[in-house]
Amino acid sequence: MKPNLITKITLCGLLLNGFYGQAQKTTLEVNTTNTVTKIQPTMYGVFFEDINFAADGGLYAEMIKNRSFEFDTPLMGWEQPNSDTHSFNNESGIATTIKALENKTNPSFCRVLVKNDKGFEMINVGFRGMGIKKDAKYNLSLKAANHNGAIKKIIIQFIDKDKKVLGETSIVPTSNDWKGYSAQLTATQTEAKAQLKITFEGAGTIDLDMISVFPEDTWMHRKNGMRKDIVQLLYDMKPGFLRFPGGCIVEGRTLAQRYQWKKTVGDVEKRETLINRWNTEFEHKPAPDYFQTFGLGFFEYFQLAEDLGAQPLPILSCGMACQFNTGELVPMEELDPYVQDALDLIQFANGSVETPWGKVRSDMGHPKPFNLKFIGVGNEQWGPDYIARYKVFEKAIKDQYPNMTIVSGAGPFPEGDYFDYGMEELKKLNAEIVDEHYYKNPQWFRENATRYDNYDRKGPKIFAGEYAAQSVAIASPDNKNNWECAFSEAAFMTGLERNAEVVNLTSYAPLMAHEEAWQWTPDLLWFNNLEAYGSANYYVQKLFATNRGTDLINITKDEKAVTGQNHLFASAVKDVVSKDVIVKLVNTSSSAQEVNIDLKGNKLSSKGTLTTLTSANLEDENSFANPKKISPIESEIKVKNNKAITSLPPYSVTVLKIKMK
Template identity: 75%
Template sequence: MKPNLITKITLCGFLLNGLYSQAQSKLEVNTSKTITKIEPTMYGVFFEDINFAADGGLYAEMVKNRSFEFDDRLMGWKQPKSDKHNYNTESGIAVPVQFSQKGTNHNYCRVTVKDAKGYEIINEGFRGMGVKSGAKYNLTLKAANQSGTISKIIVQLIDKDNKVLGESSIAVSGNSWKEYTTQLTSNATEAKAKLRFTFEGTGVIDLDMISMFPEDTWKGRKNGMRKDLVQLLYDMQPGFLRFPGGCIVEGRTLAQRYQWKKSVGAVEDREILINRWNTEFEHKPTPDYFQSFGLGFFEYFQLSEDIGASPLPILSCGMACQFNTGELVPMDKLDPYVQDAIDLIEFANGGTDTPWGKVRSDMGHPKPFNLKFIGVGNEQWGPDYIERFKVFEKAIKSKYPNITIVSGSGPFPEGDYFEYAQTELKKLNAEIVDEHYYKSPEWFRKNVTRYDNYDRKGPKIFAGEYAAQSVAIASPENKNNWECAFSEAAFMTGMERNAEVVHLTSYAPLFAHEEGWQWTPDMIWFNNLESFGTPNYYVQKMFANNKGTDLLAITQDGKALIGQNDLFASAVKDTNTKEVIVKLVNTSAKAQDISIDLKGTKLESKGKIITLASSDLNDENSFSNPKKLSPKESEYTLKGEKAALNLPAYSVTILKLKIK
């Protein structure tokens, strides 16, 4: 019995080894032959003011409705109440006053203090104010003492239980408007802090532009950006920054469109506008969502420069959102919209002797921003868009022939709208066409070959908005789970393999506030104190940090690896870092062994391997576990010209090898 049993076990072993050998994927990379150059803009970021991404997010202002310009003039502000009245007017009352219907800053707040010990006015911030122990916060306000004996404003940071976390005061005098400043230091960390004002003396005092920023902003800029959020963008090494949207560009109506000229100059002169996302979805109404434009076009250009990204502004083409009113500017009244585009290029690139170049210079940036791209429209569709695009293109090219114009193909990656746009834009020799896709994870895996047959002589592609939807587009139940992330990675190998056609790509949306969001999924989540990158973020970062400069062929049996055995891959060379970089995505539930034959260039034996993996399709990162799914890096030793790798189930792997 024993010899027979041993024979059977040995035979099984040989059979298993044979199956194992057959199952192993053997790949080839020609490291010396460049297929095409990879654009520096291949992987970028798309910013839109959705999900409290600007006010309450990236823009570090902590006071909501700082200039009393919201539709409800005192939204965000609280004052004493009584059982009988909405406001306890016995101690005092704050009343918004409209002093002008012209210009941009129309209102201020008139505070009547009858009982200095009983009256207070409190700002609640954006779902609270996040303050950190030992951190400093700079407060500014404008005040005018109208009558009475008010000599001092006491300013306090308080927690959710009204305990004082930090205090300062401002001595006020005179009945003309003056700007006052002070600094508060918090003695504790609190996510739901508020800002309280009390008074010494009684009388009437007017207040306006009450503003508070952390001292520790990105690059230490006064009234600047939230440091942790910019750091996450900087770490991605993005090739471009697209701004300010998105549907925010179009507006629900033309009057509510984004007008860049209203977003530059002195902050207090920038006109506040209701945010189009505040009532867009019944599942998440946010009636307190407005745009202060403190984060305006100058700041977007500056942010682009700060993170090493090429600026890509998108402008209204005279069409309101076609999912809303679809309001159109008549063709004979389109000139002001076109002029906005011409003037924006001058604002970004013009000399200080030009009108808009001087505006930029006066804001603190005499040097041009080196704008190379401009987008006309967001995701408009149909003949009305094409007709307007022609006018913009002719005007821009006649004055600025070197500016590359980005056009749009509508909101969907297929169908009548898409096909019409593609046909018409190709006739016009459009330079770059923006495509959007919010689809299921399965769609991303099945469409890896989307660009394989695109015309190499036709328009280049900007994959301007994409994200795998775990449930359905616009569903509040969408998750930033691992299946969505690695499915996007698989699709990205297809975009990278087609770098001759695909020149820019960006996930969307970028940011979401834990409590103020409207749309999911989103790449980066934050609350008032913390932020974290989703698995989707780490996929984007892995590709962007390793985009390379030259596309190489990676094949199996002479064919591109586009899903055989649930494997997807792309390969590049980086002439700057002198590396060969191979990206591999295993979408199978089983680990897989592969062998890569690296031909053409001699490589160092020591390299790196970066892996992002989870066996759970539903894994997510969170505030409690922000790096549950994050890349792990280790050394790799190459033996000869063949790299042997074990790819974990459901994984994204990057192999980096130095060129000798």
């Protein structure tokens, strides 16, 4: 049955339930004293992958596309509207690219021949434009070699679609040899689709490279850093971990295109540009201009994890290209460099400044180790080839770093032959954490809240590393971040939390998408060049993550876990630090449900708080026009004799928090 048909049937079922049923009255018992298990600090985290222009054009605040002329088409992103190539009568000049082969990582630069004073222009189009805000400051930098001092001045301007100037600065290039220059522009108005125009005074030849513009106001005011509004949304979630850099981007379509972390650290100018594997993956949304400059590299990922108060969780290639593409394999006898990459990464993260890779980290400005505790081997590989390679990685890592926790994978699906084989083999190997992925329709998430109830408590721990309800079908361009998807994920998450003895890490995927440059939907966060907002799914994730608690406690109905009876799902925790009892309730019915919560054990405050997410329409979504259409509403609830009574709205996610005396 097609997922969209399942969704329609589910919707009909929910509506019929509301038509025939009356508001349910349910009594739930919560034992506030007995701890079932500890909730891991990593229980709720975020998974970052450079898909949907999430890095360049997104989180990484660089505004210039193809700043160092290294794309496969070296002048992609750059226009020269009045050059010789467009008008033989004008003959104002021309820009071409030169490849200096002795420079292995950044070989190309732009050579500009300015013939006269007719105003030769170069325009950078940005990432679907450039978002600038009135009175905000933007830092420009570039490298130039001014042959014989021919060019007297370089004029740099923000312009809009009508070529109106929205901010201007200039640079006087003073050297025949390569030299760095910087200046600052102040935007005179807000514009989502600005471009950067460069014009030249004088006549002759000048070479340009690394033309860059960043907002001055970045996250934590770091020079050439990350977009503040996007990181703020992540910070507000209080994630327990940050998984990076993917995702299928780890593997690459081919091994040559895999993610190689060593090429993403050190001097930004020396980081080698690589085509993004999502560039032509989907016919519905090709992105031939999608490349990785790696300005957002492994150092920046570790730093971001530290900023978020999250454990870093890097995932590395195991010598297998994406099995949905080429499935290219490194022969077992040639696997050593891949294994060494993993060992060197641990040294980069945790080694002293006296170690070779610890020194690289220190030279980048972070002498203190990053305290890496987890490392992932492969993304979602499957089959005997993966298991054989995993064994080699596991032995090498444990021999040198016995306390490092290794994350393995059970393939791309939550069931079937690939999954069954992987889980069986990983159990034999006493794997520590197995990464499971599930992209399914909303009904599947509601029906699988009990997925982990019968998992072996002595077997591998589970990382629910990628999941998101698909309103239409996996990878469909028509998927929506609608409310049915969000509350269905919440229902499933109560099952993850109830099984915290087994489930130690969870993360929605993908994390973010550019409004105009996405490849995959749905996504947790959406952004354009000026704004970012959280989807309904984001608010579900945030509600669970900021109410994680420290100890799992039992919540039952008639001594049974609440796993969808009468369309009600529940989990409960307590926080021994803040002294809170926290109950999470999900009503997936079209009717309100009255719930009597009997809290046994600790004496509680006479009032608590209710935080509710709800919408009457299953198809409702947040948007740029209405970014908080579905967002938390907080109210007070009275508690009498350790009992609280509340009415759960139809299609709602509710968190009840009460202080313990």
